[in-house]
Amino acid sequence: MEHHSNHDGHDDSRNSTRGMDAVGHAVPAGLSLAANGLRLVPSETRFDPGERTNWSFRIVEDGSVVTDFETAHGQRAHLIVVRRDLTRFQHRHPELDSDGTWRLERLAFPDPGVYRAFVDVVVDGRATTLGYDLFASGVDDVEPRPGSSRRGAADGYEVELLADGVEAGENTELAFEVLTEDGAVARLDRYLGALGHLVALREGDLAYLHVHPEETAAESGRAAFRVRFPTPGRYRLFLQTKPAGTLITTRFDVRVEA
Structure with missing residues (x-):
């Protein structure tokens, strides 16, 4: 099967949104290690908590390792x-070797527990999220x-x-x-x-929604997202923004009604 890849580092929205509707992943994703014919192999x-580890994984299709991926x-x-x-929560970008091995340096789990790893890729124009449980002893x-909860704080914002x-x-x-400590509106720089950048996870099974914002003005200090939550329940939101060049992560909890 021939795979096409965009390696120029620019976001091609025509390729990166196939398989999704205008509001992101309309169907909950990340619930399985295999989807759309792809399978995640870590x-x-x-892992030992607190220790940094060089980790790798591959994505397999029909028994063969996939080597070409599109930019999203x-x-x-x-x-x-x-x-x-x-x-x-952590958001990382692994590097791809020519043999299809994805490598990530210095992956660390700060505390013991069960962690869910979600891998977002685009293959042949189809966006897929695969999930796998990782264990820190x-x-x-x-x-x-x-x-x-409707308010969050990080790094003085x-x-x-x-x-x-x-x-x-x-x-x-x-x-x-996003506001500064003195209440002024923060100017937002672009990130990705x-x-x-917003990730929403459903409590109970960690169903994954991954969306990006509508276009807003950097001077407004606002990032706006349009999302459709598939079911009632509680969701945790992880928001990443970059005010004045500082990448921050804040978290929120929303209850979605029927």
Whole structure:
């Protein structure tokens, strides 16, 4: 099977959104290690917490290792790692070898527990998210989580989620406003070709929604997303923005009604 790849480092929205509708992954993703004929094969699944490890994985189709991937949001692969209690988050971009091996240096799991690794790729114009559980040995301490939270803070910035009630199955705009410590609106720089990056995970099975914002002005301090939550329930949102050149990650909790 011939695979086509865009290696120029630019985001080609025509290629990166095939298989998705206008609001991102309409169908929950990341629930399986195999989807769309692709299968995720990691080199290791067990780790010592706190130790940095060089990790690798491959993506296989019909018994053969896939070597060609298309660019989506400025990268040929996005790796999201989240502890299953939704309290730890990292977003990395592994490097691809010519033999189809994806390599990531210094991957670390800060605490014991079960982590879910999500791998976002585009092959033959189809966006696919594959998921795999990774284990950091030891006794984990599950942290409490609020039912709903609309404010977050990181590195001297405060971020507020501006949204009314959220209903399942409806296209909903989620706008986030980034402010400095003195309450001034922050200017947002682009990150991965946009003014923000949002990951939403459904509590219970960690169904994965991965969307990017609508176009907003950098001076507004706002990143707006249009997303459709597939079912009622609680979701945790991880927002990445880049005010004044500083990449920050904030988290929010929303309850989606029927």
